[in-house]
Amino acid sequence: MDPARNPFAPGAGTRPPELAGREKIINDALVALRRVQAGRSAKGQMLLGLRGVGKTVLLNRMVELAENEGYLTVYLEAPESRSLAEMLVPPLRLLLFKLSRADRAKNLANRALGVLRGFASAFDVKYGELGVSVRPESGTADSGHLEADLPELLLAVAQAARADDKAVALFIDEVQYLSPDDLSALIVSIHRIGQRGLPFIVFGAGLPQLAALAGEAKSYAERLFDYPPVGPLESEAAERAIREPIREENADIEERALGDIVRKTEGYPYFLQEWGSQTWNTAPQSPITAADVRHASKQVLAALDTGFFRVRLDRLTPRERDYMRAMAELGPGPHRSGDIATTLGMGVTTAGPLRGSLIRKGMIYSPAHGDTAFTVPMFDAFLQRSMPEWKPPAKRGKGSRRR
8 A cells, every 4th residue: 555645653652543542641640731821720741651652742742732822831851861951941941031021021021030040050051042132030930959949940930821811731751850849849849839820730650650850849749749651542442443444444454354453453552553553554455454464464563563663672781681691581570689680590689789770771660569660561472582582690601601
């Protein structure tokens, strides 16, 4: 079938043609946005899920909803190496300059720009210049202690927005990569803003451990956010995610072929897009058949192995790869940490630093005390394909032992 008409969109954060099975999360976000805009209290959301379930797609959809409602929006993706202060200063500066052009908000926006400049100086963040020179406001948000300064900065931003009858929505992807101090300061800020009834709301997305990290940062974090789980799609929604885009192109797919795709992908949205895309390109004509799905599956696995899976494996040290491969030896998981250590041929205490490093890198998480699971669906099968001759370090010959 014509590749130029292929409706599927396998990509990082790329919105699928049919955003199936996420209606409640989207509707809840819209209700929260409208409540905050109307001066009512509402919780933001922290989307929790594995890789490839569409958290970033949902977060981007929420940005669209907020902008459609007239919000001023800030979108951040938290890398492992940058501070929250460093990420916030540039977009907040642009937002406040926009507000400073409005007569009703000019004074408060200029004050907030002064607060922002002092904040940037306190945290050694480059402020830059845009249009006008703004003096730092001494004594506000410039102590160098983030948990004290960030609430003052965001309060000033929210007050300026309210003066222009605007609301602000902050979106943060990969929240689990924020440092404990950054996450704690963010939670304190949201708490303070909520107490003042200001038009500011935060949405985020992260791996499943995010809820525990937020709770460890501040015990009241669970009262500030909803934590909707974002998992694989139910069968009906998964089928819709494949069938509807095909029908939009005036083509069709046989029920058996549709069932095969849903079974092979286990309902994970990214895999649905990859299987749908490769199957479309493989099929000579409509309707798409089970044979087309079977023929496309080799290409799908090759594409996943060289892209989706490989980029994650390449981030790991040899010892970390051994830990992950030992997990794969035991199956999809979750697995007891002791069983993984036994498979590696080492003690739990010795294996502990490897486990901690992999959690920090977002490769594994702990769904329950003492348990360990992959954050990437089907990663166990990939590791078995890519490291078929693997042996535990304790069983390797001296000449082949990794250092």
